[in-house]
Amino acid sequence: MGTINTLSTYLEGRVSDLLRLKKEGKKVVGYVPGGFMPEELVWASGAIPVGLNKGGNYEAVLKSTEFLPRFFDTFSRSQIGYWALEDPLYRLPDLVVVPSTDKSIETIASCWELWTETKVFKLGVPHNVESDHAFKYYLEGLHLLKEELEKLTGNSITEAKLRKEIDLSNRMRLLLRKISQMRKSERPPISGKDFIKLNHASFYTDRDFMLKNLESLSKELSEKDGKKGPRIFLIGSSMAEGDYKVYDLLESAGADVVVEDFSEGIRPYWGEIEISDDLILALADYYFKKRTPLPALFRPSTEERSAFLLKLAKDFSVNGIIWYSMLYRESYDIEGVYFGRQAEKKGFPFIKIVTDYNPAENFSLQTRISAFIESITVR
Amino acid sequence: MLVLGIDVGAATAKAAIYGNGKILSTAIIPTGFDIIKTANEVTLLVGKRIGCSIDDIDFSVSTGYGRNIVPFANKTITEITCHAKGVHFLFPEARTIIDIGGQDSKVIRIDKSGNVISFSMNDKCAAGTGRFFEVMARVFDLEISEIGPLAIQSKDPCQISSTCTVFAETEVISLLARGRSREDLLGGIHKAMVLRIISMAKMLGYEKQVVLTGGVAKNVGVKKFIEEEIKMKVMVPEEPQITGALGAALLAEAEFSKQLTSGEK
Numbered sequence: 001m002g003t004i005n006t007l008s009t010y011l012e013g014r015v016s017d018l019l020r021l022k023k024e025g026k027k028v029v030g031y032v033p034g035g036f037m038p039e040e041l042v043w044a045s046g047a048i049p050v051g052l053n054k055g056g057n058y059e060a061v062l063k064s065t066e067f068l069p070r071f072f073d074t075f076s077r078s079q080i081g082y083w084a085l086e087d088p089l090y091r092l093p094d095l096v097v098v099p100s101t102d103k104s105i106e107t108i109a110s111c112w113e114l115w116t117e118t119k120v121f122k123l124g125v126p127h128n129v130e131s132d133h134a135f136k137y138y139l140e141g142l143h144l145l146k147e148e149l150e151k152l153t154g155n156s157i158t159e160a161k162l163r164k165e166i167d168l169s170n171r172m173r174l175l176l177r178k179i180s181q182m183r184k185s186e187r188p189p190i191s192g193k194d195f196i197k198l199n200h201a202s203f204y205t206d207r208d209f210m211l212k213n214l215e216s217l218s219k220e221l222s223e224k225d226g227k228k229g230p231r232i233f234l235i236g237s238s239m240a241e242g243d244y245k246v247y248d249l250l251e252s253a254g255a256d257v258v259v260e261d262f263s264e265g266i267r268p269y270w271g272e273i274e275i276s277d278d279l280i281l282a283l284a285d286y287y288f289k290k291r292t293p294l295p296a297l298f299r300p301s302t303e304e305r306s307a308f309l310l311k312l313a314k315d316f317s318v319n320g321i322i323w324y325s326m327l328y329r330e331s332y333d334i335e336g337v338y339f340g341r342q343a344e345k346k347g348f349p350f351i352k353i354v355t356d357y358n359p360a361e362n363f364s365l366q367t368r369i370s371a372f373i374e375s376i377t378v379r
Numbered sequence: 380m381l382v383l384g385i386d387v388g389a390a391t392a393k394a395a396i397y398g399n400g401k402i403l404s405t406a407i408i409p410t411g412f413d414i415i416k417t418a419n420e421v422t423l424l425v426g427k428r429i430g431c432s433i434d435d436i437d438f439s440v441s442t443g444y445g446r447n448i449v450p451f452a453n454k455t456i457t458e459i460t461c462h463a464k465g466v467h468f469l470f471p472e473a474r475t476i477i478d479i480g481g482q483d484s485k486v487i488r489i490d491k492s493g494n495v496i497s498f499s500m501n502d503k504c505a506a507g508t509g510r511f512f513e514v515m516a517r518v519f520d521l522e523i524s525e526i527g528p529l530a531i532q533s534k535d536p537c538q539i540s541s542t543c544t545v546f547a548e549t550e551v552i553s554l555l556a557r558g559r560s561r562e563d564l565l566g567g568i569h570k571a572m573v574l575r576i577i578s579m580a581k582m583l584g585y586e587k588q589v590v591l592t593g594g595v596a597k598n599v600g601v602k603k604f605i606e607e608e609i610k611m612k613v614m615v616p617e618e619p620q621i622t623g624a625l626g627a628a629l630l631a632e633a634e635f636s637k638q639l640t641s642g643e644k
Contacts, residue, residue, distance in 0.1 A: 337582065344497070349496075349497065350497065351497070351498075363444070364500070364502045367457050367458070367459070367500070367502075368500060370457045371457040371458075371459035371460055371495065371498060374456065374457060374459070374460045374495070375459070375460065375494065375495035375496070375497075375498075378494050379494065
């Protein structure tokens, strides 16, 4: 596929580009892509947002034991591991923004604060989405972030700049949504792995380049049919860039992911920001209240979130649901058990699998995934 | 038509030949270091018992931990699916399988046709597998076959709180030093292990008929404590280690028949 190849080639050189831009005076703002950090603000400040979302490498997990106890969320602990391994992307940021969604993600912020010289901005994300108090708290966080970005870059974030960036980000969401929805087809024109890689690329590519490529990809895909096979909904806490084991195992079992939902690693694309007179308020409204339309696993409530996910399962005609958990991300384990039972009640075969990125787990993951696909194939 | 199912597990390799609606031969040998050699040996043995060789086999399915490297298998299928088919053949009323092997344990829910509804597996921790009992038998200087009968003689099983095999071994040694009887200690060890398996079954949901398979199903203590815990009778096949290989043979027959019908063979 032409556009996918173009993007892959571009990504190989993207870190060098970022290094060059930084040398030329551009500021780089790293962030944990859990969907609560409005990158429009960063673009509008003249800095470059870079999603820090790597995972899947056990070496980073092992390295993190120098800083953290062993029993801690695989994805979150990996982040300081990549920094310690001197991954160039993790050495670029002048500022790291961490939306504090739970204790695991909060610890990413603590690690940056304790072990690096990089400045950290913690963006508070309260749990009770429906309360005015919580909304005001998040909104105030965005105002503080705006000030921080203006201080970092020396540029002021004007209404005109922010409006332009919101338009561009809305365009990005619209294109990703359009491409994602093509997977409702019996023969999805794009594989699950390519789709998640597109998402991951969108966290650190040049946005004009990305938009141009998403446009051309969308045209290419509209004329293409993919493979027919068991259709999987992949759900979990984190789908990190580089952690594509489950996608590969599913593909080798003849199945594929046709829809996914993660707290970290996927750009929320189900809605768009409604431009209003107060643009920061509009950002808060979208990112905190309306984004998927429900903000995150599992805000405001597990019941509502489950209903939304089961609707997606139906809309995308999935044959089975895989809950992909990070080892020691306990809150998601708890929700996973509840959601699994709701899914089975609605007739969706369900399995939970857990990873700590250890290559030793490859065979047992293969067995679980193959057995799951075997079981749904005979139904 | 002669079909072969071969289940190369972490501790033992099992094979079954099926034909004319009957199980014609079965064999079990320890899994050696060389999996291909083990697969060849168990196949030779299962064939020898009825005077046939691999050349007489129309179709074979391999399963288990070594399934992908059995050189002569026509197809590989996971042990989850194979156990389900094998148990369904022996116990058509079975709806839940508890399989405790040498290095893993699993709970499988099946429907009335022997298809898998859902499953849960523990293959990351030795506690909850046959390996746990091997370590404990060594502490008491007993054969693995001796510990179950002693465990059921316990009147007051000890509480073993450690959930790790290594720490449980230390805990048992310390309780021995405090003068607790061998029977009560073994009773406690069996209960601790069974509680791990049953919590997995409860999480998944189980219903009768429950069938216990795998090498550990030969342990009468495990069966008794599971029955006490779930308040339900548990069925054990005459040879509980063979269900995976049997299921593989049944799936081999189905696949071969399908290929004959479609003209592929």
